[in-house]
Amino acid sequence: MSDRSEADRLRQESTLQRLLRRPEIGAFSVMVVIVVALAFASDFKAFNPLGLKNNIAIIAQYGIIATGAAALMIAGEFDLSIGSMIGFTGMIMAMVLKYGFTPLGIPPGLPVAAFMIAMTAALCLGWLIGTIVVRSGLSSFIVSLAFLFFLRGATEASFRIINQSTQISGLPDFKQESWFAEMLGGEVFGWIYDIWFTLGGNLNRKGEQWVSGFDARFLWWLVIAGAAWFVLSRTQIGNWIYATGDDKDAARANGVPVNKVKIGLFMFTAFCACMFAACQVFDTNTADAAKGNLLELFAIAIAVVGGTLMTGGFGSILGVAFGAITVGLVANAVFFIPWIDGSWFRVFVGTILLAAVFANERIRKRITGGI
Amino acid sequence: MAVPYLKVENLVKKFGPFTALNGVNLAVYPGEVHALLGDNGAGKSTLIKTLAGVHRPTSGQLYIEGKPVNFRSPRDATAAGIGTVYQDLALNQLMSVTRNFFMGRELKGPLGILRMAEMDRIAHDEMAKIGINFSDPTQAVGTMSGGQRQTLAIARAIYFGAKVLILDEPTSALGQKQQMEVLKTIQRVKKRGDIAIIFITHNEIHSQLVGDRFTFLALGEVIGAGKAGELSHDEIRRLMAGGTEMKDLAGELAAI
Structure with missing residues (x-):
C-alpha cells in the first residue's frame, strides 16, 4: 500500500483501449455507419464507378476547406471568410483567364498566371485577416465575419463592373492545352478505373470503359490533408500550433511565436479556399459570384465532427477526413436514393454536429481531469 | 566564502509614485535554497519579476557570478541561467508531457521533424x-x-540551463501530500549542488524544512535575513507576520 505512487493511478491501457480513446473514433464510427447505410439504401449505386467519382468529388471539396478550418481551430481561431474567399479567388481566376491582367501585362487565357494572381491575393488577404486578429486582440469570429461580407460584396460588385454579369461561362477548356489546368481541373488516378475495367467492371451500356478517372481535387485533398497531418503530428510547427490553441500565454512564455503561428494558419485557410476555387474553375471553366456560399460553416462543422475542439488545442486531421467523407456522402445521398428529400441532409449535419460537440467536450474533460 | 551565483544590491523598483521595492539585497548560492518570505504585497512578485527580466530595476544592480548584468527581456534572464517557474507553470493541459517539456524549444531534424523518441526519453x-x-x-x-x-x-x-531556479509559491494550492512531493523535489535539486533555488512561500514550515537562508520582505523592504540555525522559530514567525509579535496579534484579536 505504501508503495503506491501518483504514477500508479494512471491505468495502463491495451492497444485496443488506446485506439478506442483516439479523438477520431467517433467520426470513424459515424462514417462506417453512413457508408454501409448508403450502400444498401442506394442499392450500391453510390459506390458504382460514377457514384464513387461523384461522391469523392464533393468529399474532396469539403475535405480541402475543412482541413484548413481544423488546423486554424486547433490554434484557437475561426475563419468565417472561407466561403467568400472561394468566390473571390474563383472570380479573380476566371477574370484573368477571360480578360487578362493589364497592370502586369498578362494577356487572357493563361491558367498559370490566373492561378498565381488569385493565390497571391488569397495569401495576402489571409495575412491581413490574421494580422488584424492578433494585433487587435478582437475575436477572429468578428474579424473574419467582416471579411465574409466584404469579400462577397467585392466579388459581386467586381463581376458587375468588369463583366456586366455575376457569372463567367463559356471559357475555353484550358485543360486541353495547359498541363497546369489539367493538374487542377482534370482527372487523376485513372489507373484505378483502368484496373476496375480490366477486372470486368466499370462498363457502360455499350460495354466500353465507363469512367476514366477521379477529379483532380481528390489528389489535392490527399496532398493537403496529408501535409497538414504530417505538420501537425510530426513537426515543430505542429507542436507550436497545438500549444498556441491550448493556452497561448503558456506557449508564449515558452518562446512559441504565437502570433506568427496564427497569421500563418489564416494564410493556410485562404490557401485551401483558393485551391478549392482553382479546382472548380479549371474543372468547369466557369465562375459565379455565389460560389462557396455558406461553405465556411460546413468547413467548421466538419472540423468539429472530426473531433476538433471549439476551444482549440486539440484535434485530428484524420478525424476531419472521416468527417468530410461522412458529410460528403450524406450531401450526395439524394442523387442515389430517389425517395429521400434532400433537405434531410441539413437535419443530419445539425444532428451529428451537436452530437460531436458533446462527444468532444467529454474528451476534453477527460484529458483535463474533469471526468 | 563562495561567490553567490546571483546577487542583488540595493534594488529599487518604482511604478510611478508607488515604491514596490525599496533597496533590497539578496544573495543566492549554488546548492542552497534561499527562502523568500513575506505577506501579500510585500514585493515578492515584483522582486522575482525583476530577476526574471520582466521588469527593469529603477536603480540598484544585479550580479551574476560577480559580474554586473542588465536584463532587457525575460530572454536575457533565461540566457543568464535564471529559470522562473511561475505559479501557473506555463503548461498546456491537453498536450503530452514531452510536448510540454520541449514546448518552444523542440528537438528537430530536417524539415522541422520532431525527434520524438529522443524527446520522450529526455523528458522521462x-x-x-x-x-x-x-x-x-x-x-x-x-x-x-x-x-x-x-x-x-x-x-x-x-x-534548459537554469542555474538559479525561482519557484513562485510552488506549494500553495496543493494538498498536503503533494506539498511534500514538491519539497522532496526541491531537496533533490538542492542535492545536485550546482543550482541555486529561490523558494517563494507563505508557509514558514515549508521554508524551514528545505531552506538554507531566509529573507523576509515587508512593504518592499528586507525586514530580516539570516541562515538556517541563526534564526529561531519564534523569530521566523515574527518576521513572517511582517515584524509583529505573536502576543501583540493575540492582544489585538482579544480586543475585538
Whole structure:
C-alpha cells in the first residue's frame, strides 16, 4: 500500500483501449455507419464507378476547406471568410483567364498566371485577416465575419463592373492545352478505373470503359490533408500550433511565436479556399459570384465532427477526413436514393454536429481531469 | 566564502509614485535554497519579476557570478541561467508531457521533424532525476497531479540551463501530500549542488524544512535575513507576520 505512487493511478491501457480513446473514433464510427447505410439504401449505386467519382468529388471539396478550418481551430481561431474567399479567388481566376491582367501585362487565357494572381491575393488577404486578429486582440469570429461580407460584396460588385454579369461561362477548356489546368481541373488516378475495367467492371451500356478517372481535387485533398497531418503530428510547427490553441500565454512564455503561428494558419485557410476555387474553375471553366456560399460553416462543422475542439488545442486531421467523407456522402445521398428529400441532409449535419460537440467536450474533460 | 551565483544590491523598483521595492539585497548560492518570505504585497512578485527580466530595476544592480548584468527581456534572464517557474507553470493541459517539456524549444531534424523518441526519453529521464515516478511521457499534462506538474516545470527549467531556479509559491494550492512531493523535489535539486533555488512561500514550515537562508520582505523592504540555525522559530514567525509579535496579534484579536 505504501508503495503506491501518483504514477500508479494512471491505468495502463491495451492497444485496443488506446485506439478506442483516439479523438477520431467517433467520426470513424459515424462514417462506417453512413457508408454501409448508403450502400444498401442506394442499392450500391453510390459506390458504382460514377457514384464513387461523384461522391469523392464533393468529399474532396469539403475535405480541402475543412482541413484548413481544423488546423486554424486547433490554434484557437475561426475563419468565417472561407466561403467568400472561394468566390473571390474563383472570380479573380476566371477574370484573368477571360480578360487578362493589364497592370502586369498578362494577356487572357493563361491558367498559370490566373492561378498565381488569385493565390497571391488569397495569401495576402489571409495575412491581413490574421494580422488584424492578433494585433487587435478582437475575436477572429468578428474579424473574419467582416471579411465574409466584404469579400462577397467585392466579388459581386467586381463581376458587375468588369463583366456586366455575376457569372463567367463559356471559357475555353484550358485543360486541353495547359498541363497546369489539367493538374487542377482534370482527372487523376485513372489507373484505378483502368484496373476496375480490366477486372470486368466499370462498363457502360455499350460495354466500353465507363469512367476514366477521379477529379483532380481528390489528389489535392490527399496532398493537403496529408501535409497538414504530417505538420501537425510530426513537426515543430505542429507542436507550436497545438500549444498556441491550448493556452497561448503558456506557449508564449515558452518562446512559441504565437502570433506568427496564427497569421500563418489564416494564410493556410485562404490557401485551401483558393485551391478549392482553382479546382472548380479549371474543372468547369466557369465562375459565379455565389460560389462557396455558406461553405465556411460546413468547413467548421466538419472540423468539429472530426473531433476538433471549439476551444482549440486539440484535434485530428484524420478525424476531419472521416468527417468530410461522412458529410460528403450524406450531401450526395439524394442523387442515389430517389425517395429521400434532400433537405434531410441539413437535419443530419445539425444532428451529428451537436452530437460531436458533446462527444468532444467529454474528451476534453477527460484529458483535463474533469471526468 | 563562495561567490553567490546571483546577487542583488540595493534594488529599487518604482511604478510611478508607488515604491514596490525599496533597496533590497539578496544573495543566492549554488546548492542552497534561499527562502523568500513575506505577506501579500510585500514585493515578492515584483522582486522575482525583476530577476526574471520582466521588469527593469529603477536603480540598484544585479550580479551574476560577480559580474554586473542588465536584463532587457525575460530572454536575457533565461540566457543568464535564471529559470522562473511561475505559479501557473506555463503548461498546456491537453498536450503530452514531452510536448510540454520541449514546448518552444523542440528537438528537430530536417524539415522541422520532431525527434520524438529522443524527446520522450529526455523528458522521462530528467523528471526521474528529480524524483518523479511516472511511466508515460505521452500522457496529457491534464491527467497529472499538481505536484507532478510542478516537477515537470522544474525539470524543464533545469534541463534548459537554469542555474538559479525561482519557484513562485510552488506549494500553495496543493494538498498536503503533494506539498511534500514538491519539497522532496526541491531537496533533490538542492542535492545536485550546482543550482541555486529561490523558494517563494507563505508557509514558514515549508521554508524551514528545505531552506538554507531566509529573507523576509515587508512593504518592499528586507525586514530580516539570516541562515538556517541563526534564526529561531519564534523569530521566523515574527518576521513572517511582517515584524509583529505573536502576543501583540493575540492582544489585538482579544480586543475585538
